[in-house]
Amino acid sequence: MPANPKYLSSGPDRAAKITAGLIGGYLLSAMFHYVLGLLVENKAAVVATSVYTLYMLWMVFFIIPFMMKSGAKAWVYYLVSIVLLVTIAYLIR
Amino acid sequence: MSSESKRNYHVFFHLHTVSGIVISTALFVIFFCGAFALIKDEITAWEKGDKVNVEEAIDIDYDRAIEVIKSEDYELYGRDLRILVPDAKQEIYFQLSESQDTIKAPTKEDKLYYFFIDAHDYTWSEYYSFYSIGELVYRLHFFSQIPYVGIYIAGFVAFFFLLAIVSGVIIHWKKIVSNFYVFRPKAKAKTIWTDAHTALGVIGLPFQFVFAVTSCFLCMSIFVLAPASLIYNGDQDKLLEEVRPMMRTYELGQPTENIGSLNGFMEDVQSRWEGFTPVQVYIRNYGTDNMMFQVDGMLMNQKKFVAHGRAIYDVASRELIAEKLPDEPNYLEGVEATVRALHFGDWGGYPLKMVYFILALITCFVIISGVLIWLTAREKKNISASQRLFNRKVGHSFIAICMSLYPVTAFAMIVARVLPRSMDDSRQSLLYLAFFIVGTIVTLFFRFKRSNYFTTKYTLLSGAVLGLLIPIVNGLISGNWVWTMIAQNQVEIALVDLIWIGMSAIVLFTLTKIKKPEPLSPSHKELLAQQKEEFTAESTSQTETEKPMKYKIAILWLASAIGYILHGMYGLYGVYYHENMMMDDATGHVPLSHHLWRVGLEGLAFLFSVLCLEVKVRWFYWTAFTWAILQGMFNVYHFFTALMYEASNVSEIVALAVMVLISIFLIKAFREWNKELIVWIEK
Numbered sequence: 001m002p003a004n005p006k007y008l009s010s011g012p013d014r015a016a017k018i019t020a021g022l023i024g025g026y027l028l029s030a031m032f033h034y035v036l037g038l039l040v041e042n043k044a045a046v047v048a049t050s051v052y053t054l055y056m057l058w059m060v061f062f063i064i065p066f067m068m069k070s071g072a073k074a075w076v077y078y079l080v081s082i083v084l085l086v087t088i089a090y091l092i093r
Numbered sequence: 094m095s096s097e098s099k100r101n102y103h104v105f106f107h108l109h110t111v112s113g114i115v116i117s118t119a120l121f122v123i124f125f126c127g128a129f130a131l132i133k134d135e136i137t138a139w140e141k142g143d144k145v146n147v148e149e150a151i152d153i154d155y156d157r158a159i160e161v162i163k164s165e166d167y168e169l170y171g172r173d174l175r176i177l178v179p180d181a182k183q184e185i186y187f188q189l190s191e192s193q194d195t196i197k198a199p200t201k202e203d204k205l206y207y208f209f210i211d212a213h214d215y216t217w218s219e220y221y222s223f224y225s226i227g228e229l230v231y232r233l234h235f236f237s238q239i240p241y242v243g244i245y246i247a248g249f250v251a252f253f254f255l256l257a258i259v260s261g262v263i264i265h266w267k268k269i270v271s272n273f274y275v276f277r278p279k280a281k282a283k284t285i286w287t288d289a290h291t292a293l294g295v296i297g298l299p300f301q302f303v304f305a306v307t308s309c310f311l312c313m314s315i316f317v318l319a320p321a322s323l324i325y326n327g328d329q330d331k332l333l334e335e336v337r338p339m340m341r342t343y344e345l346g347q348p349t350e351n352i353g354s355l356n357g358f359m360e361d362v363q364s365r366w367e368g369f370t371p372v373q374v375y376i377r378n379y380g381t382d383n384m385m386f387q388v389d390g391m392l393m394n395q396k397k398f399v400a401h402g403r404a405i406y407d408v409a410s411r412e413l414i415a416e417k418l419p420d421e422p423n424y425l426e427g428v429e430a431t432v433r434a435l436h437f438g439d440w441g442g443y444p445l446k447m448v449y450f451i452l453a454l455i456t457c458f459v460i461i462s463g464v465l466i467w468l469t470a471r472e473k474k475n476i477s478a479s480q481r482l483f484n485r486k487v488g489h490s491f492i493a494i495c496m497s498l499y500p501v502t503a504f505a506m507i508v509a510r511v512l513p514r515s516m517d518d519s520r521q522s523l524l525y526l527a528f529f530i531v532g533t534i535v536t537l538f539f540r541f542k543r544s545n546y547f548t549t550k551y552t553l554l555s556g557a558v559l560g561l562l563i564p565i566v567n568g569l570i571s572g573n574w575v576w577t578m579i580a581q582n583q584v585e586i587a588l589v590d591l592i593w594i595g596m597s598a599i600v601l602f603t604l605t606k607i608k609k610p611e612p613l614s615p616s617h618k619e620l621l622a623q624q625k626e627e628f629t630a631e632s633t634s635q636t637e638t639e640k641p642m643k644y645k646i647a648i649l650w651l652a653s654a655i656g657y658i659l660h661g662m663y664g665l666y667g668v669y670y671h672e673n674m675m676m677d678d679a680t681g682h683v684p685l686s687h688h689l690w691r692v693g694l695e696g697l698a699f700l701f702s703v704l705c706l707e708v709k710v711r712w713f714y715w716t717a718f719t720w721a722i723l724q725g726m727f728n729v730y731h732f733f734t735a736l737m738y739e740a741s742n743v744s745e746i747v748a749l750a751v752m753v754l755i756s757i758f759l760i761k762a763f764r765e766w767n768k769e770l771i772v773w774i775e776k
Contacts, residue, residue: 002470003110007103030320035323046336047321048428054317055309059255066104 016071024078027059126234128453136227170380223522228507248312255305346383392419460609478623485742496552503559564590596647642766650702725756
């Protein structure tokens, strides 16, 4: 039974969700590990752990936009979060 | 179910379907070839036919190997030597780093080398002097045959495989236990596929999850490296030293003529740690007074999953200067060791590899059953004829590619075994011919038979027969019959034959069970007729007078031809900025390949542009359409490689992006033209 299309977005909205998940999701996951690496004493452990957690977190961030109603909203949330993490990184380093 | 969770269910269902279908073919190839990649070194040993004696091979005479390397005219001073201890291939892999002495070493030596030294008679050979079918299949399992981008394609397939796994678990979560026990073999086709897909999917879940995550890292480690080097403020050396201590390099000492023996250290390590199996050896700072001998390896006991140890000796004083005990837990080194052990399945001997092999083939079955669910769910009356034709086309192509892989691999194995050693020089080309060209022909044949039952039956039958021929051919050629190999305890060689015999036995048993299904209704012909009606209705209902698509296509072909010519002019661009104009190996003659590229890209684009105005036959449409797709894929490939390797060449990248856009429009226009042609023919 194919999924009911009334629940699915289409066109630019879908494109926004995919790009938000793929590009925004990666940047968010990478920035998260970056800030964590700056905060934690044992930097090497963060890097070693990111070998698997980076991709898992990226996958979580890839899925989240699809659960939202609008792709544009997903991009806004992601951009705000990325800017927030960049600011934190800038302040603590 | 609340409306929100109902919506999420459908969203995840769609994510699972789309991600699964998009990667299905690539993922099948990866898992099928990956299964054989587990035993690639055994396949090499089997192909060469020499008796395997790994114990003797591991006992390396390092001084003798160094003598051989020196006699091959390699200057070793200032280099780090990386040595991989021989496996079933019985060759010692050597990699020479660039010389670290930037002042003393002439530029000629500032180069990386890698080659093999035979583990028994210590002869030098080039890395690819013997191209094994095992190597071909192993390389195909991460698409290494596609230069530069192949491994990233494999990486993104792994990423979307992870998506398919996660979304699959979410949609099955509520019934994951009860559905596992549901099996209705007497029900209709779609039910059987659904039951098999969920049950086998759940059995293979941990295995598949491990492969999705580890493959992401192994193919796309660059994504981890980027934040990691940011954390270390761009200090790559410090990053490597802390996170991957085995890679640590040392400042070069003073040159010395007096180089001590490299033998004896390995025996010392093995007497320290019982059951220690060396994996790789580094000889650091060769020819200096702080030359080091570093051993990395695993303790193969049942106590710990990854018990990796390291010992570093100072060659001059013969003293142990640093060690990492195998029993000592170390998270940092443990992570990567675990990732690799889990992916390569080398932590439990051959029984474990066989479990991996079977799970990989089970995953192949999960992929096929997934696609078959997708197909049968779309054989419905309310779906338009053109859409149904398209879905069937996807199904026929998928089944043809995936199922052909089995007999084609068996065939290529036979070719690999039959080729004599005197033809080692052309071995790679001949194996490519036997695997890729024969594979393409076989795939096209089954694709256009348009019957998944026919394809499945005859690929399985031919694969099983060819698979049984493999041990026979091997025995006839080398006398390495399975029973003699087992009697002589040559497990490595016997294993390859046994796997093929085992697969054939299971497949032949399966063949006795498969039944011919009812032919699809409506048939292909009926659907074609319905499609024509559909398109005719569509074109008569259009009120505006569209120009025939052929003009649009002609202009697009012309645009791509102009694009290629503009691109050709980039070669001359550097002249303005005093770039060296001559290619390194230019002889004054234009090589034939250059003409072929020109004819292929510019010539064909011009030709198709003119022809599509006049020619209105189906074979021309399909030829031009196929070329448009190939050209489109080439343009996308070119765009990404340019982005990766010459990102500063902004104007070229913009031009290449425009070419990609033209290709997309062209392919879209072709689909529209197809409708016109279908309506027009026999009007």
